[in-house]
Amino acid sequence: MQEEERWINIRVIAVSAFLGFTGWIIKAVFDSLILYEKSFFDILIYDIPLSEVYIRVFVCICFFIFGVFLSKNIIQRKKAEEELRNAHDALTAANEELENKVKDRTEKIEKLLNEKNELIIQLGHDLKTPLTPLMGLLPSVINKERDPELKELLEISIKNIHYIRDMVSKTIDLARLDSNLTEFNFENTHLLSEIDKVISSNQFIFDNKEIFVENKVDNSIMVKADKLRLREVFSNLFSNAVKYTPENGGMITIDAKQEDEYIVISVMDTGLGLKKEHIDHVFDELYKVDSARHDLNSNGLGLSICKRIVEKHGGRIWLESPGEGKGTTVFFTVPLSNSTKKDN
Numbered sequence: 001m002q003e004e005e006r007w008i009n010i011r012v013i014a015v016s017a018f019l020g021f022t023g024w025i026i027k028a029v030f031d032s033l034i035l036y037e038k039s040f041f042d043i044l045i046y047d048i049p050l051s052e053v054y055i056r057v058f059v060c061i062c063f064f065i066f067g068v069f070l071s072k073n074i075i076q077r078k079k080a081e082e083e084l085r086n087a088h089d090a091l092t093a094a095n096e097e098l099e100n101k102v103k104d105r106t107e108k109i110e111k112l113l114n115e116k117n118e119l120i121i122q123l124g125h126d127l128k129t130p131l132t133p134l135m136g137l138l139p140s141v142i143n144k145e146r147d148p149e150l151k152e153l154l155e156i157s158i159k160n161i162h163y164i165r166d167m168v169s170k171t172i173d174l175a176r177l178d179s180n181l182t183e184f185n186f187e188n189t190h191l192l193s194e195i196d197k198v199i200s201s202n203q204f205i206f207d208n209k210e211i212f213v214e215n216k217v218d219n220s221i222m223v224k225a226d227k228l229r230l231r232e233v234f235s236n237l238f239s240n241a242v243k244y245t246p247e248n249g250g251m252i253t254i255d256a257k258q259e260d261e262y263i264v265i266s267v268m269d270t271g272l273g274l275k276k277e278h279i280d281h282v283f284d285e286l287y288k289v290d291s292a293r294h295d296l297n298s299n300g301l302g303l304s305i306c307k308r309i310v311e312k313h314g315g316r317i318w319l320e321s322p323g324e325g326k327g328t329t330v331f332f333t334v335p336l337s338n339s340t341k342k343d344n
């Protein structure tokens with residue numbers, strides 16, 4: 001480092017001395033051409049008054065000082081450029097190393113997630129196997145049983161078995177969606193017809209709880225969607241709406257409107273509504289609001305499945321609620337069909 005600094009100082013002095021000598025020559029040329037009628041070589045060193053010598057010395061000093069500042073500036077700029085290049089090279093190397101680490105970690109995480117999903121699917125199938133005969137045998141046992149207390153216990157057992165089977169089925173479905181094991185068949189779909197099919201299949205449930213369903217979706221709307229998965233989304237949303245509608249009845253309203261190349265679908269109910277702190281978590285797996293924590297009809301997976309299905313369609317899903325007792329509206333988007341885009 002000391003050698004480098006010494007070399008830099010010598011170079012600065014040399015450049016500055018050269019500029020100082022250049023100043024002397026420039027002043028001599030100026031004197032020869034303007035002040036004195038003598039040749040340049042006579043004026044350069046000889047035959048000049050003492051005052052002229054002082055002036056030239058002053059000019060040389062000015063040029064020397066200018067040379068010092070100029071040389072230092074050039075050297076510092078080159079040094080800064082070199083440091084900047086070194087920093088850029090180091091940063092590039094660090095970024096490449098970081099990218100490789102991130103890629104390696106991502107691959108490991110994806111592998112672990114796939115293994116987790118495969119394990120869940122396998123465990124789910126293993127759990128469903130012993131539940132199937134129980135679901136078939138216990139109703140027969142209840143029909144033959146005469147003891148009211150034992151009959152009630154058997155009914156509770158059946159209810160719990162149905163809850164476990166439903167949770168296992170939805171857990172498997174969620175794992176399949178996360179691991180890309182489920183293939184989607186995207187096709188041009190008549191939105192109103194698909195919603196009407198789901199409403200029709202759930203009409204008994206709506207009637208049983210005195211819920212009026214209004215489908216305001218325009219007959220002309222076509223979307224690009226997997227029909228079975230789209231119906232699954234509406235089934236889960238309707239199930240949630242029914243679950244949180246008071247016993248004295250209520251209303252569910254379905255509507256849709258176009259925004260750019262997507263259709264925004266809304267499912268609004270007049271149910272219990274949600275507190276603000278619950279809204280950001282309703283799509284989390286196994287999340288239940290306070291009123292449903294001990295409800296065996298709720299497993300906290302329905303909205304998580306809806307989220308995965310909507311995202312597989314390239315859309316998004318969100319929920320809004322004015323507050324408790326004021327109902328809830330779930331919004332989600334699905335892409336327009338190719339035929340609708342052409343018509344527009």
